[in-house]
Amino acid sequence: MNYDWLFSFVAFADRLNFTRAAEELHITQPALHAQIRKLSEDVGATLYRREGRSLVLSPEGRRLAAFGREVQARGSDVLAELRGEDTRGPVILASGQGAFLYLLGPAIKRFPKERWPLRALSMSGPDTIEAVRDARADVGVAVLANTPSDLDCRTMRRVGQTVLLPRGHRLSKRRSLKPGDLDTESIVVAPEGSPHRVMLSQALATAGAKWSVAVEATGWELVIQFARYGLGVAVVNDFCPVPRGLVGVRLEGVPDVEYHVVTRPGAERESRDTLVRMILESAA
Amino acid sequence: MNYDWLFSFVAFADRLNFTRAAEELHITQPALHAQIRKLSEDVGATLYRREGRSLVLSPEGRRLAAFGREVQARGSDVLAELRGEDTRGPVILASGQGAFLYLLGPAIKRFPKERWPLRALSMSGPDTIEAVRDARADVGVAVLANTPSDLDCRTMRRVGQTVLLPRGHRLSKRRSLKPGDLDTESIVVAPEGSPHRVMLSQALATAGAKWSVAVEATGWELVIQFARYGLGVAVVNDFCPVPRGLVGVRLEGVPDVEYHVVTRPGAERESRDTLVRMILESAA
């Protein structure tokens, strides 16, 4: 296997666009195309296919790109070591916005970034898993419904749900709430299809509660902001700080969600493992 | 970094001889020499130096060669996977003769060799550690005096010492012996400088026992054979089966030796980890 071609393929896999990837590599598009065709012949597998006007990687292509990224990461570590530099290759941490804002702060602060530059990628939960699987990220933090068997998952923290209410709201004096208590409420929710929205609407339906969508918002911060504006009540993870002017009441009777730290087996590196350790410690 | 040059360097590092390595690679010696010079300039480190008429790797060279071997191993695994072959790259197990003969048999039998071809390297204890460190072996089994901090070591099994005596020997009816009991004996021993010899002569000296060398022999099998010939008594690890015609009596008052399984951190692979697991299970 020709590793120049492999690394070119990684650049292609990152963008799925020959023209752009070729620019990135400072070669022309036909040159890149030839490399990838030869790589494909070499490994004896088709690496991508057309889908309409865009290109998508085949499973083999994804696997190969992941391998290439891994080699690059290790290679830059080794190179830095050999050259006596004290900063190694970067560690890439992927996670949702919520975890970055409220869960990962302490670990990120403690992490020795002068030794291992930290690169943070904010994305959705499912994308986080994919990013780790494809070696686009070294560490992922996400809520897992079903734990993928090909990745290492360690539970980081369980979080419950909190209902954010205006100060004078009829429910604001309660010690805790059940889904049924939100009957007739207008609620600020995450977009249709997101895990949090699914969980919430299911719990409310089970309890027989009638409710309406106040606003759809993406990201905890926005949800909280809209609740502050008084557009409706909000149901958020209990790690979110309750903002001034609102009251937080625990919501019982909904399943706790579990944040997990996800890594690729076989991609052990000192930098990565240190980050994982710090994340788990900070959650304890 | 140019990975063609890196792999050429691995071939060179395996033999420390440009001419032979070049033959192996099917290129000429000047071509190989040029590759390695350029690689050295690229990484900014001298990779080897002359020592008399032979060449030795620098620490940087060793590190780089280890990295190259690791990439090759992972690469062949990935390639086999992509091509849908069901046998992956080989796993390399390094160990002393004794462990191979008496300790590793069950694990080696159980190991799925059709899936991961097993390559066994027989060498001395210290060489075993070096082989693992340089990624010339994936797994090493050896007696460790001081555990190296840069490798993962897991204790596999403690073994005591047994004295092998002819059937009619004055000590052959005893339940156990102490080093002092071997006073005046003629003993079949391992060569001067070997760990076992050092341990034994130290124990005997501490006990004030006078003894003489019957024969020096390399390897447990030979030691036992000479004891069967009646050339002297032998002190062997208690995992050695007592041969017909001899009696085995436990030797107390000498330190147990500990066999360890040694691996390289960061070189995790399914094949390797399976082998390690089987070795540890078979020792339990």
Place this chain on the structure above:
DNA sequence: TCTTGGCTATCACTGGACGTTATAGTTGAG
């Protein structure tokens, strides 16, 4: 001491692999 064998290191030269430019093919939007 000198010779010899085995190897490394360096040079000038050459062929082919890889990159370039040019262009045809493909796809979907307007």
Place this chain on the structure above:
DNA sequence: CTCAACTATAACGTCCAGTGATAGCCAAGA
């Protein structure tokens, strides 16, 4: 149907990796 954006293929040129020849180095043995 045309256009824009991109992929795929072809012909051509260039630079670099490999070759053969040879000088340099070292140690063993005559």
